[in-house]
Structures are given as C-alpha cells and as structure tokens.
Amino acid sequence: MPRIFDFGGREVERSLTVADLRQLKGSGRHVAQVTAETAEEAAAAEAAGIEMVICRAANVPRLREGSKRVFVTAALGFAEAITDDEILRSAFAAVTGGADAVLTSRSAEAVRLIAREQIPVMGHLGLVPRKSTWMGGMRAVGKTAKEAAELWDRFRGLEDAGAFAAECEVIAADVMAEINKRTSLVTVSLGSGPSADVIFLFTSDICGESQRLPRHARAWGDVKRLQDQVKQERLAALKGFRGAVAAGDFPAKGEVAAIPADELEAFRLRLENGS
Structure with a gap:
C-alpha cells in the first residue's frame, strides 16, 4: 500500500494514489468508488475493499475518523464556494483536512483555478443533475452523434483545464467506451457502463436504502427493510x-x-x- 505525505503534511498510507489511478488507463483493470458521509460508512467501505469514496467537503474529517486509507474525493458545494477565493479556500481546506482530490461541477475555469495549485481536481460530465434544466430533464447523455461530439469537446476542455479525472454520469455506454479510449482523464462511471476506469455507485443504492433504485444501479442488500x-x-x-x-x-x-x-x-x- 503506497505511503505518501498528504496535503496536510501527514505521512499516510492510501489504497491508491493519483498516479495509480492514471495507470489504470488501458490496463483493463477497474477500481470501485462509493459515497460516504460518516466515519461508519468510510470504515465499512475500507473493510469491503472499496478503494475510493466521495463525500461532501465538509464531511472529510468525519470520514478520516473511519478510514485513513481509502482515497477520498471531496465534492465542493455548489453554493458554498462561488468566488475564486472561496473555491480555492474550500479546495485547500478539503485536501489539508484529509481529502486526496476535489470534485467540482463548476466551469472549466474553476477547474483550472484549482489545478494550477496542483490539487487533484475531478470534473463532472454527462448528466449533471443540478444543471439538468438545460437538457430538459434527467436523462442519458450522448444518445445522438451530435450530443456525443459535444460531450467529447467537454472532455477535451476538462483536459485542457488540468483536471485529472471526470465523473461521467449516465453517458451512453458505447459512447463512454469510445471516449475512454481517447481521453487522458481518469473516467469514473456512474451509470455510464463498464468501460470507465472507476465504477461508481451510491452506497444507498448498493445497500438497498433508496426509495427508488435507478436503472443504472443494483442493490446487494436490503437495509431499508x-x-x-x-x-x-x-x-x-x-x-x-x-x-x-x-x-x-x-x-x-x-x-x-x-x-x-x-x-x-x-x-x-x-x-x-x-x-
């Protein structure tokens, strides 16, 4: 297990690093990511062999109480970090608090701002629920050649902005496969098929807690019962x-x-x- 110094200056062990994730490209191997917001959920993910978790940025310290080893991505709040100064402060607070990367659904300019500080930053492409009004609703992305080409342009824009990865939500699976062959970004599939580098599901769906299971998800438990x-x-x-x-x-x-x-x-x- 790799030993690194994290952004808070602590010597730590991690299940994997950004360099390890980049080496997944073309290897045929996949790692798994789930959501976690509590120490208990983080500990369960580590015990299950899950390599990556994603949480709200404010909950990073709680997650680190439960797991020192999983790769943690902190999602920056949409309304909590608006100005450039707020974005940077939120990103630095997340990584010095124990996160290994941050995710933003904001613009390529916001990604570039964070990437310039060499903080690993993940973008969000495909179905971005908060922006679904532009798409006319919650639906899959890339089901026409025109929309797939527009999506590919956004991938290249994220690359140019300095992102190391992209959360790819509900993208047509064959389109995701073609893009994954060509992008340098680490791809994280949430409902976008098996061809991405990281396969991601919500813990609530996996454990059977959700009121309605999305088509792209599967439950292995019945916690709701x-x-x-x-x-x-x-x-x-x-x-x-x-x-x-x-x-x-x-x-x-x-x-x-x-x-x-x-x-x-x-x-x-x-x-x-x-x-």
Whole structure:
C-alpha cells in the first residue's frame, strides 16, 4: 500500500494514489468508488475493499475518523464556494483536512483555478443533475452523434483545464467506451457502463436504502427493510413507555434510588423542625 505525505503534511498510507489511478488507463483493470458521509460508512467501505469514496467537503474529517486509507474525493458545494477565493479556500481546506482530490461541477475555469495549485481536481460530465434544466430533464447523455461530439469537446476542455479525472454520469455506454479510449482523464462511471476506469455507485443504492433504485444501479442488500423494522420497534417502545407512564407502572420500585428508612425518618424530622 503506497505511503505518501498528504496535503496536510501527514505521512499516510492510501489504497491508491493519483498516479495509480492514471495507470489504470488501458490496463483493463477497474477500481470501485462509493459515497460516504460518516466515519461508519468510510470504515465499512475500507473493510469491503472499496478503494475510493466521495463525500461532501465538509464531511472529510468525519470520514478520516473511519478510514485513513481509502482515497477520498471531496465534492465542493455548489453554493458554498462561488468566488475564486472561496473555491480555492474550500479546495485547500478539503485536501489539508484529509481529502486526496476535489470534485467540482463548476466551469472549466474553476477547474483550472484549482489545478494550477496542483490539487487533484475531478470534473463532472454527462448528466449533471443540478444543471439538468438545460437538457430538459434527467436523462442519458450522448444518445445522438451530435450530443456525443459535444460531450467529447467537454472532455477535451476538462483536459485542457488540468483536471485529472471526470465523473461521467449516465453517458451512453458505447459512447463512454469510445471516449475512454481517447481521453487522458481518469473516467469514473456512474451509470455510464463498464468501460470507465472507476465504477461508481451510491452506497444507498448498493445497500438497498433508496426509495427508488435507478436503472443504472443494483442493490446487494436490503437495509431499508431493517430501517423500517427499527422504526417500528422505536415506535412500539415509545408507545410502551407512554402507556406505562399513564398507568403509573413506570418508574417501578427497582428503577429508583432508595434511602434507608432511618435516614428518611431523620430527614422528615428535620423538615418538621424547620432545620
């Protein structure tokens, strides 16, 4: 496992580095990425052998409590980092706090700003949900030759801006395969087929927590069933408590502190004597 100094000046072990990710190009190998926002989720990802996680930038310290080894990409908030100064401050805060890279869905200029500081930066291409109004809704990208060509131009724009990777969301799989052969970017497929370098799914989809499973996802667990069971048990317990209070059954004698009878009598005498 590689040992590096992170951007916070700490000597650390990582599951992989940016250099390792770049070496995936043309190798036929893939690594896996999932979402994580808590120490528990980060620890579970590491224990499962997941190499990469992505989180909101503010949650990087929490993730590092759960895993020192996974490759963490911090997503910069859309409204939290607007000006050039805010973008840079957010990016530096994320990487000095333990992130290995940052992701921005902003313009190529924002990518260039971060890349100039040699902070590994990932762009976001294909379906960008926050920008889906331009596409007329949530849909796959690259299903026509014209749209695929426009997408390829955006890949080249990210390359020129200095990005090392791109999150590729819901791009037609055959188009993704053709682009992946030609781009120098590390490609991260979220619903864009198996030809990318990194295969990405949301932890909530993988674990069966989502209300609706996207077509591009698959569930290997049924955490929602367990969560529903926990909700039912919580409600039953709270109702039981309320009923016991109403009935005078709680607290019972064994659930309160006791005072010896002679001490209680002495206390009563003091009260009666006004002392």
